[in-house]
Amino acid sequence: MNLIQNLVSRIKPVVSSNSTSVLLSKYLNPFQCLTSLRHLNTLWHMHSNTLYITGVRPQKKSKIDEQPHIKGIVLKTLIKKPRKPNSANRKCVRVRLANGVEVIAHVPGEGHNLQEHHSVLVKGGRTKDLPGVHHKVIRGKLDCAHVVKRQTTPSQTAPPPT
Known part of the structure; x- marks a missing residue:
């Protein structure tokens, strides 16, 4: 806590050029961003008022280590x-x-x-x-047999062979 107060006290006051108001940074609460999140009442408020660090999603790695x-x-x-x-x-x-x-x-x-x-x-x-x-x-390699030729049956709608 002392470290934060020390850092805040070193910041120089900000003076606006077009107004006479002076904003002293020592009056700012360093934890204001954390305490303000507590009062947000909807997920949209939390989403729109927080900062998110966007990054690249890691690509999914193949289970077979890129081998064919x-x-x-x-x-x-x-x-x-x-x-x-x-x-x-x-x-x-x-x-x-x-x-x-x-x-x-x-x-x-x-x-x-x-x-x-x-x-x-x-x-x-x-x-x-x-x-x-x-x-x-893969069929037909190692212990897995080839596909046996499928048995064809006569069509239900076709006329019987003569």
């Missing part, structure tokens, strides 16, 4: 529900990557053979309708 692909071990297989308006269940796996980070990766295609302790190759790229899923498993 990274190897990982499957910890658990998951079924996640997409956000609206989609309704199909999406097959995902929880993977511990080679750099020690655990991520959730989407397994594209129909069906998969992944179980716990399988090795998979993971690439970046989010699945739009799955919140929190920002990686994909």
Whole structure:
């Protein structure tokens, strides 16, 4: 407190050139800016009367360390529900990557053979309708099998083949 009083007492009085009033800085309360915030009654008042230091937001760092692909071990297989308006269940796996980070990766295609302790190759790229899923498993590499050709069924509306 003595340090603040010492600094305030060293400030010279401010004299306005076009008026005869003299404002002595020793009459100013050094904590006026802190006490005035207490009397603001809305968030807008607090927002408009306070000073904010604007800075650059830190960029989000990739979990795979800017590598195109990274190897990982499957910890658990998951079924996640997409956000609206989609309704199909999406097959995902929880993977511990080679750099020690655990991520959730989407397994594209129909069906998969992944179980716990399988090795998979993971690439970046989010699945739009799955919140929190920002990686994909590469099919046909390591322990993840290729997509088996989808069985086609006859059309319900087409005439039967002759």
